[in-house]
Amino acid sequence: MIRYTLACDKGDVFESWFQNSAAYDKQVKAALITCPVCNSVKVEKTMMAPGVLGTKKKRRDAPPSQMPPSPQQSSHTPPPHTPSPAAMMSPQERDFRNKLKELRDHLTKNADYVGRKFPEEARKMHYGETEHRSIYGEATPEQAKDLHEEGIEFHPLPVLPDEHN
Numbered sequence: 835m836i837r838y839t840l841a842c843d844k845g846d847v848f849e850s851w852f853q854n855s856a857a858y859d860k861q862v863k864a865a866l867i868t869c870p871v872c873n874s875v876k877v878e879k880t881m882m883a884p885g886v887l888g889t890k891k892k893r894r895d896a897p898p899s900q901m902p903p904s905p906q907q908s909s910h911t912p913p914p915h916t917p918s919p920a921a922m923m924s925p926q927e928r929d930f931r932n933k934l935k936e937l938r939d940h941l942t943k944n945a946d947y948v949g950r951k952f953p954e955e956a957r958k959m960h961y962g963e964t965e966h967r968s969i970y971g972e973a974t975p976e977q978a979k980d981l982h983e984e985g986i987e988f989h990p991l992p993v994l995p996d997e998h999n
């Protein structure tokens with residue numbers, strides 16, 4: 835087994851074990867090695883492979899390790915770039931979110947807020963009792979269902995996943 839320190843085209847560095855260097859070559863060509871951080875398959879060996887190129891160690895005074903590797907102590911240090919649980923929004927998602935916000939801002943700016951009277955107001959407009967205008971407000975799922983069944987068209991106000999960045 836041989837350990838290589840690999841880097842992807844985005845600059846993430848991670849370590850991986852291979853049967854031998856030929857196995858590494860084969861897996862790279864077959865795009866079987868992916869970056870654990872960004873899943874890129876464009877990975878290559880880096881020159882800074884501390885575990886592999888042991889002969890190039892500069893510190894000669896370090897005592898050589900006499901301990902044979904045992905399963906109990908083979909707890910490797912975590913890779914330098916441990917994926918974090920934080921969600922990243924892609925530019926498209928960010929864009930989409932901004933559009934939603936625009937739409938919502940536009941709606942709330944140009945429509946009358948009628949609150950819980952929304953079903954009532956929507957119905958009045960639908961049956962010609964009041965003039966058509968843009969309104970927004972609240973409706974329970976049951977009320978929304980009733981409105982739909984009466985053929986009254988309305989749309990749910992877009993809800994943003996998160997207001998703060």
Ligand SMILES: [Zn+2]
Pocket residue numbers: 842843844845846869870871872873874
């Ligand atoms: Zn990467």
